[in-house]
Amino acid sequence: MIGLLSSEWLRFRSRRIVRVLFIVGVIGIVGAATIAGVSSKRPSEAQLDQADRRAERTIARCVQRHGYKDAFGPRPAGQSDEDYCRAHIRAEDFVDGDQLELNELPQYLQVGAFIAILFGLVIGASMVGASWQTGTITTIFSWEPRRLRWFGARLVVTFAGVLVVALVLLAIFAAAIAVAAALRGSTGTTSGWLGDTVRTALRIGIVASAASMIGAAVAMIGRNTAAALGGVFIYLAVLESLVRGFRPAMGRFLLGDGIGAFVTGQDVQIPSETSGAGVTITPVHGAITIAVYAAALIVVAALLLRTRDVH
C-alpha cells in the first residue's frame, strides 16, 4: 500500500492541472487582495472620532445590559461585563466607508470557498477521468490488479493533496489580505478571530477535499472528466434548485445547503412550505450530508470499478 500511495502522490504532484490551478489560484489571490487594498478607504480623523463615540455608547449599553446576556458567545470565567463587551465591540465596526478589515477575514475566506470547492471538484474528477481517457488505467492494473486497493490509494492521495493545496492557497489568501489591510485598511481583530479564521479555513479545505471525492467518484462512474464535472454542475445548479424551489423542506437533504451550513459554521434556516416551523440545517448536519453524498458515490464507483471490463 505504501508503494501505491507513493506512486499516486508522485502522480498528483506531477500533474500539470494541479500546478496550473495552483498558479492561477495564487494569481487570483494576489489580484483580489490588490483590488481589495486599492478600493479600501481609510477613514478620516473625524470619522474615527465619530466611530469611537458610537462604540463607547454601544459598549456602555452592553455593560448596562450585562453583555446582552453573553450575546457575543461564551464568556471566559470571571470576565467583567466591560471586558466582555470591549472584547467584542470595536470602534472599527462603526466606521463608515469601505475599509478592508482583517477582522473580517473569515467572511472573506467563505467567499473564496466556492473557488476552493470548484478546485477540489476539478482535481478529483481529472485525477480519475484522465486515467480512463488516456488508457493509463490499463497500465496501472497490469501493475496493481487489486482495483479497489488502487482506487482507495488514489482517493486518499486526492483527498490529502487537495486539502494541502487548498490550505496553502487559503494561507496565501490570508497573508495577502493581511498585507492589504496593513497598507490600506484595518488590522484590528477581536478576540477569537484567529480561531475563527483557522476553523473556517479548515472547513473550506475539508469541503474542497470532499468535493474532490465526489468529482473522483463521478468520474469513475462516467469514466470521463468532463462528464463528471457536467453531471455535478447539472445536479447542483438544476436539480437541487428545482427541489429547493418546489420542496423547500427537502433542503436538509441537499448537498448545496449542507455545504452552505458547514462552510459558514452557522445554522441555515429553510422556511417552511406551510405556515409551520421551517427546517434548520446545522453545521454538523451539513457535514453529515456532505459525507453521505461522497460516501454513497464512492461506494457506487467502487462497485462499478470492481466488475467493469477495462478496455
Add this chain to the structure above:
Amino acid sequence: MSGVVEIEGLRKEYRRLRGGRTVAVDGLDLEVPEGGVFGFLGPNGAGKTTTIRCLLGLVAPTAGRLGVLGAPVPSRLPSVVSGIGAIVEAPALFPRFSGRRNLQILARIGGIGPQAVDASLERVGLADRANDMVRTYSLGMKQRLGIAAALMKDPALLILDEPANGLDPAGIVEVRQLLRRLGGEGRTVFVSSHILSEIQQTADRVAILARGRLVKSGPVHEVLAARGGEGLIVRVRDLEAGRGVLTDAGIQAVVDGDALRVHVPSTDGERVTRALAERGLFVSEVRPDEVDLETVFLELTADEAPGAT
C-alpha cells in the same frame, strides 16, 4: 496443466447495445510452456487482445479458467503480477509526464528502485529523451517506453500485444532481437502480432486464432510442416509439357502460376531436373517449395470473418 500461461475453455461475450451478444473468444484452450518466444497470431477481431486482457484480469471471462505463472486469474493474479510485464495494444502512458516520470510512477507501485528506471530507459535506447514529455514521442518511442516499463519488473513472463506496431524497420529488428534475447534468457515471451514474418523469425511456438477459436498451435516447424508444403518449385519454358514429362516419370506436379509445383522431397531435385532434361526441357530455376507462416496463417484463417477485437 503446467504451462506459464494456461487457458481452458475461455469464452468471452460482449453485450451489444442493441441487444444480442458478440462472442470475442469461443472456447479457447491454450498452454504456453516456460521459456522462449510464443507467437499468438490471428486476424483482426480474432480475439487476441481480449484473451490478453482476460489473462491480465482487465476483462472478466464469461466462462473458462485461466492461469498465469501457476496462479489462477483473476483471484490469485496479485500474487504473481510482479513477475508479469505487459503491454496491451498501444502502450498507455501519461502523455504529459516525461518518460522517466512515467516509469518512476510505475516503479513505485512495484516497489522498484530508481536504478531500474534508468537501466530500463538505457536498455530501450531512450535515455537521452527520458526527460521529454511522452506526448512528444513518436509511436515507436512510445512502444519502446512501454517495453521499458514491462522490463522494469524483470519479469518471468512478458506479454506483448503487437509490440512492433509503429516501429520503423530498424526498430522492428531491434524488437526482434530483444524478444529473442529475452526468450533466450529463460523468460517466456508471449507476443501477439500480425507481422507474421517477424513471428516466424522470432517465435519458437505459435498459436493461431480465428474467430475466437484456436485453429492451430505448436512449434513453428510443426505448424509449417502440417501444411504439407514440402516440394520443389520448378521453372521451365513449357509448363504443360513439363508437367506431362514429370507425370510420365511418376512424379506428381501441378502448374501453379508461372512455375511447376512438384510434390517430391526437396532433396530430389536431381531426379526432377534429369527427367526434364532427358526430354529436352531445361530448367531455368529450381528451389525448395518453402511454406512460410503467412501462407499457413492465411490458409487457416481464410474462412474466418472478423468478429471481435
